[in-house]
Amino acid sequence: xxxxxxxxxxxxxxxxxxxxxxxxxxxxxxxxxxxxxxxxxxxxxxxxxxxxxxxxxxxxxxxxxxxxxxxxxxxxxxxxxxxxxxxxxxxxxxxxxxxxxxxxxxxxxxxxxxx
Amino acid sequence: xxxxxxxxxxxxxxxxxxxxxxxxxxxxxxxxxxxxxxxxxxxxxxxxxxxxxxxxxxxxxxxxxxxxxxxxxxxxxxxxxxxxxxxxxxxxxxxxxxxxxxxxxxxxxxxxxxx
Numbered sequence: 651x652x653x654x655x656x657x658x659x660x661x662x663x664x665x666x667x668x669x670x671x672x673x674x675x676x677x678x679x680x681x682x683x684x685x686x687x688x689x690x691x692x693x694x695x696x697x698x699x700x701x702x703x704x705x706x707x708x709x710x711x712x713x714x715x716x717x718x719x720x721x722x723x724x725x726x727x728x729x730x731x732x733x734x735x736x737x738x739x740x741x742x743x744x745x746x747x748x749x750x751x752x753x754x755x756x757x758x759x760x761x762x763x764x765x
Numbered sequence: 766x767x768x769x770x771x772x773x774x775x776x777x778x779x780x781x782x783x784x785x786x787x788x789x790x791x792x793x794x795x796x797x798x799x800x801x802x803x804x805x806x807x808x809x810x811x812x813x814x815x816x817x818x819x820x821x822x823x824x825x826x827x828x829x830x831x832x833x834x835x836x837x838x839x840x841x842x843x844x845x846x847x848x849x850x851x852x853x854x855x856x857x858x859x860x861x862x863x864x865x866x867x868x869x870x871x872x873x874x875x876x877x878x879x880x
Binding site for chain 2: 682692693694695696701702752755758
């Protein structure tokens with residue numbers, strides 16, 4: 651079945667550590683890829699997205715993600731995390747064969763950054 | 766308004782009762798989406814509206830769930846004969862046109878608890 655996998659359910663880091671959150675998807679064909687973030691007590695908001703062009707995408711707050719088509723991956727990275735990055739992170743995909751409107755989400759990764 | 770709004774923010778009901786959840790999208794957005802997020806999971810697609818019509822309702826779990834958007838703006842998700850398994854956060858999102866790669870903007874959600 652078509653799906654989105656996030657390998658890490660919980661990640662704990664110290665401030666200034668580097669972050670990489672994995673995301674793999676199983677859709678063939680053309681895809682759009684998203685990372686959403688949910689800070690404590692807030693609603694889901696877009697961190698970054700890949701639509702076309704440069705597979706290295708830069709988003710808000712110093713986050714970036716790289717689309718590697720051969721690996722069906724879209725991993726999220728940040729070189730140096732801050733306490734304020736504590737949140738839940740969701741990878742999402744929409745695909746040509748699902749009409750491009752439906753977002754399919756992974757199960758999320760809870761990141762805790764200790765000061 | 767400035768963002769997507771949803772009412773009520775919380776709803777507690779008894780098994781077997783009928784509930785209505787409301788979504789007010791960003792002004793001018795023609796595309797509207799409903800998702801459901803259960804504990805420990807990512808959001809799961811329910812239905813997508815383009816204007817007044819439901820363009821994709823493939824995510825509605827059964828015929829107890831129904832959604833409308835009669836004037837192409839506000840949408841109501843209706844759940845009949847609620848069951849305990851319907852307990853979840855119901856999220857609404859909107860986007861400008863529903864085009865590929867478009868960002869979906871999420872509301873704060875309605876937390877539904879069925880006793």
